[in-house]
Amino acid sequence: MKLVHFHKAGEGYKKLSKRLGIPVPTVKIIIQKWKKHGHTKTQPRIERPSKITERAARKIAREKVHTSTVKRSLYNSGLFRRTNSAYEERNTIPMVKHGGGSLMFWGCVFASGTGALHKIEGRMNAGQYKNIRNLQTRGV
CATH class of the missing domain: 1.10.286 (GTP Cyclohydrolase I; Chain A, domain 1)
Incomplete structure (x- = not known):
């Protein structure tokens, strides 16, 4: 130095x-x-102390997990297949939790009664809204 x-x-x-x-x-x-x-070398860093002892860590590693627990965890993660089928991409069943889509309808209520129910294709915009409103007011 x-x-x-x-x-x-x-x-x-x-x-x-x-x-x-x-x-x-x-x-x-x-x-x-x-x-x-007495030297200028970088000292080893002090690590964060472990929350559990080494003995407790070994005990956790030795704990047995039931096969049904593993199967349930895999199923909840979307990883499942039919019994006795080989694990291949084509044998996996896709799972969508939210149902896979949505529908939107538009309707109205007048003092003289109810209007027709219209299915909205795609997203509702100002043009679609005006067309539906004009159809509703003409029909009443």
Whole structure:
């Protein structure tokens, strides 16, 4: 380490900073680390302590899980197939939880009665709304 060598020779922080092109606070930190530990190597980091003991971790690893629990977990994740069928992409049954689509209808109520029910194709926009409204008002 050039920095430590020059510091031992009697140079100050500012001179070392200019000579080596390192900021003064960095020079200070490196010299303090050398004085404290006798070297400038990075110390090993302290890891976060484990919440459970090694013994508890081994116990959890040894616990048995019933096959029905595994099957249920796989089914809930959408991974299931018929019994005695090989695992191939074509044997997997796709599962859609939300039903796979939606329908939209538009209707109205007048003082004289109810209007017709209209199925909306795609998304409702201003043009569709005006057409349906005009059809409803003409029919009453």
